[in-house]
Amino acid sequence: MKYAVTAATGNFGQTAVKELNKLVGVDNVVVIARNSAKAVKLFAENEVRTGDYEDLASMTKALAGIDRVLFISSQPGGKVDRATAQGNVVKAMVADDVKFVAYVSFPNAQESTTPLATDHRLTENAIKEAGIGHAFLRDNWYLENEIGFLQSGAANQDALYWANNKAGWALERDYAEAAAKVVAGNAAQEVYEFAGQPRSYEELGAALKEATGNDFKVKQVSHDEYVKALESSGLDNATAELFASFQAPIESGDLAEGSDDLAKALGRPVTPIVDAIKEILAR
Ligand SMILES: NC(=O)c1ccc[n+]([C@@H]2O[C@H](COP(=O)([O-])OP(=O)(O)OC[C@H]3O[C@@H](n4cnc5c(N)ncnc54)[C@H](OP(=O)(O)O)[C@@H]3O)[C@@H](O)[C@H]2O)c1
Numbered sequence: 001m002k003y004a005v006t007a008a009t010g011n012f013g014q015t016a017v018k019e020l021n022k023l024v025g026v027d028n029v030v031v032i033a034r035n036s037a038k039a040v041k042l043f044a045e046n047e048v049r050t051g052d053y054e055d056l057a058s059m060t061k062a063l064a065g066i067d068r069v070l071f072i073s074s075q076p077g078g079k080v081d082r083a084t085a086q087g088n089v090v091k092a093m094v095a096d097d098v099k100f101v102a103y104v105s106f107p108n109a110q111e112s113t114t115p116l117a118t119d120h121r122l123t124e125n126a127i128k129e130a131g132i133g134h135a136f137l138r139d140n141w142y143l144e145n146e147i148g149f150l151q152s153g154a155a156n157q158d159a160l161y162w163a164n165n166k167a168g169w170a171l172e173r174d175y176a177e178a179a180a181k182v183v184a185g186n187a188a189q190e191v192y193e194f195a196g197q198p199r200s201y202e203e204l205g206a207a208l209k210e211a212t213g214n215d216f217k218v219k220q221v222s223h224d225e226y227v228k229a230l231e232s233s234g235l236d237n238a239t240a241e242l243f244a245s246f247q248a249p250i251e252s253g254d255l256a257e258g259s260d261d262l263a264k265a266l267g268r269p270v271t272p273i274v275d276a277i278k279e280i281l282a283r
Pocket residue numbers: 006007008009010011012013033034035038051052053054072073074075078085104139140141142145172
């Protein structure tokens with residue numbers, strides 16, 4: 001049985017490949033990356049193949065002979081729009097007769113009103129229509145998204161936020177380990193809503209105080225005040241708006257649903273939030 005991980009050179013992919021190597025053996029794991037030189041440096045013992053989502057021919061070549069794929073979603077903003085680029089991956093899997101794909105998706109992807117969910121919904125639909133065996137790994141927010149909030153508290157400065165709802169934050173490495181476990185085994189579920197315990201920013205701030213021993217203020221501000229605060233810390237307007245937009249799916253409630261799918265797939269508890277915060281701040 002041959003396994004492949006696509007977009008393997010990112011943070012998620014690097015953990016997922018290491019976990020999959022442990023589970024099924026390095027000889028059975030093919031690493032697929034658009035930058036194969038970077039992949040060779042990262043994964044000296046794995047077979048590396050070049051595969052760019054924007055190039056159907058390269059993906060078809062890369063996935064030849066592969067049985068089970070961990071399909072990591074790419075980032076928006078490429079030369080080809082993300083839904084089309086990811087559609088190439090699906091077409092390549094069909095051409096290569098891939099038997100199973102675990103796709104890294106978005107919480108509640110079929111119903112979510114968040115614009116970020118659209119590409120994921122289209123990709124899930126393309127996989128279903130193609131008739132490939134699948135599991136959808138719908139990842140809630142990576143705790144790493146909150147690095148600005150966490151670093152403010154660590155520096156004993158006000159920790160600001162604007163979104164007044166909950167998210168199921170967990171370490172990215174927990175999501176990646178669970179993804180490797182799903183692709184390695186016989187997936188028991190078609191859909192996994194992967195999440196940590198839903199928390200508000202006030203609750204995240206309380207965990208941050210415990211992790212750092214600091215007693216800073218956790219302050220809700222308006223969206224515009226939040227953007228201004230990011231700009232005054234040195235970010236340009238476009239980057240500040242982008243960072244602020246990561247809280248929009250929290251404000252809308254799209255990330256508030258709880259689920260124990262992540263702990264079940266991991267076969268252990270999700271990394272406790274205080275430990276997870278300490279781990280990120282120590283990097
Ligand atoms: N739920 C959340 O909170 C959350 C947060 C962040 C990201 N995400 C999603 O999770 C995915 C993995 O996150 P990450 O932290 O690993 O992101 P990352 O470190 O930015 O890695 C993104 C990966 O996608 C690859 N990639 C981008 N465009 C590609 C293309 N056209 N063809 C092939 N590979 C391509 C990149 O390749 P290079 O190394 O060559 O750039 C890189 O390996 C993201 O792409 C995003 O869809 C979710």
